[in-house]
Amino acid sequence: MTENLPQPTVNIGMVGHVDHGKSTLTRALTGTKTDIHSEEIKRGISIKLGYAETPVYICKDADDNEKYERLPINEECKLKRVVSFVDAPGHETLMATMLSGSAIMDGALLVIAANEKCPQPQTREHLIAIEIMGIKNIVVVQNKIDLVTREKAIESYKEIKSFLKGSIAENAPVIPVSAYHNRNIDALLKAIEDYIPTPNHKDNADPMMYVARSFDINKPGADISTLKGGVIGGSLVNGSLSVGDEIEITPGLQLTKGNKQVWENIFTEVTSLMAGKSPFEKIIPGGLSAVGTKL
Template sequence: MEGKGLLEQNLATLDVRNLTSLTPEVISRQATINIGTIGHVSHGKSTLVYAISGVKTQMHSLERIRNITIKLGYANAKIYKCSCPEPECYKATGSDQNDCTLCEKCNELRQLVRHVSFVDCPGHDILMATMINGAAVMDAALLLVAGNESCPQPQTSEHIAALEIMNLDKILIIQNKVDLIPTVEEAKAHYEQIKNYITRTKAAASPIIPISAQLRFNINFVLKYICSLPLPVRDFLSSPRLIIIRSFDVNKPGQEIETLSGGVAGGSILKGVLKIGDEVEIRPGIINKTSAGATVCSPIRSRIVSLYAEKNPLQYAVPGGLVGVGLKVDPSLTRQDFLVGHVLGLPGELPQIFIELEICVYLLRRLLGVKSDAGRSRSDKIPKLKKDECLMVNVGSTSSGGRVLGVKTAKAKIELTKPVCCHIGEKVALSRRVDKHWRLIGWGDITNGQTLQV
């Protein structure tokens, strides 16, 4: 479906040296900043995204039945500004709308000032790895805290710790569900509770905005904050690299062979520009074991046949918002998120594939996100890593099991259950099995490792 009144992109006249995140033909069709929605389960993350973008991120049948987010959701929105007083001057629409719309109040054209992608993360404790995968592509985050529950709830603490690990400091605190707070005094007390909590975190200087996402109350204040965020510095000139956070097969059951479409990879470009017609490589690709038990990888080679930012077709895609890359590849290789955690780029230009990592380890002081038998949040001291213990390791958008091969002071060597495409210096998040769930215990910086030949 072609967007209405969008500016045309032309590959024949494209000069990547002239591109910016605010180039009209870029921002017209594609989001250029990724904003995560994080927080405890049922605190209104998906509802807020819907209030701003008009898109329901819970697309899978199980998510709709249970009314929770299970997989990473995503939605794009355009934010406009007119001559009305602030914050009434801000308005958001879907991504495929015209770049200029008429304000009914001041009777002047609204100007497009931001085009954003929302990465909607699950809040349930058993889906912490999915949230960390989403954090890998975030430029900023909205932390939602429900006004009808005390602060912090277990995953409130765990999510904000994950942002600190990813070194993300652009955070807006949303006091949601204020319509469910009985009195003004209780609302103020809850506000102070949030304020006291964040003073101990990296979000200490973050503003707190009371809203009701369900009633769309104070949403324009959230839009004002988003528009105040400086656009991240982007690298348009390097070889492109896209981190994959979703992949799927768009073909319907029983579709004729002649009309089959190739697989689709969805993610965010970290650097460079992808164009229709580019030959690309996906790493690690197809992973197998030899008869001797050794892991071997066969990177996938393909060609880009289409690019989309939600409903908007693109001729080229730049770093920033989430895009869908249509590939000339067997769709069975992309169905059911098979390629999540893989990296896409030009052949021969991607990082190496590691099966063992050597990292500098930094453990959290206390265990987060665990409730005691009495229902209160528990705070346990985290024991040091031990040889042969099993961990969950998050690298970029990849989740892999890991076995500790050795520990020496603040360094550890970890054998991965599946290979990852990454580079020296990249951050990893570490989780340990506690009370039958994976809990965030710390992070590390990759210093070395064992690579696989491809």
């Protein structure tokens, strides 16, 4: 069963302490490995913002019970929406990267490992960060339950609830999972659908996009005739963008004029649009997008 998927409609941040399983959980939810850079693979931690997406289907099992799946299990499954995930680094030295990612998050999964005391340093810092950024739609994920006994899992749950008390996530659901073994992922998908709604966007307003990163897609040594312009990645929050549109990037380029440092806006043309893994002629708000330019 295959279908052309629509553009993602919501961005969900994956936040929490280093090595608590954010990237593994992203892979369990999407089937995509987000730690793809050589230094990330060598060190075993996320360094850059990772991106992945998944469709969410509501299905009926053999006993006619509703289940939430990332892949259709039968012809009766119905697509609810497509979700984008932003996998943020958990290491303390990479908080600036996490904060840049939080600007494009509509909700968050706060990942907490059941086999460590709660809170760990970045668990606390990431919760403060998403609170400062005004991210109110939160699901707490108690990961690595496969590594602890039932008694320890209950003790960990109580620690998590105590830690969350008085915070923006006090009433957030706590979903136990084993991301490594893909256990209880259906319950997590249901919680995402129940607690992280698709935001309301102004589709008819002037386009505005938050840029989280930029990158060069040309391979080293590429012939000049095949070179392509730079790509900016982020989230369109208002309006729409189409291939051929002229866009303005601010604050732009820093220049020295006389004894002053000034910023000049950059103008360029949209040459391609990608939302998730699919090309589009036009994108609307929601999800993560890549905009090809002539830069």
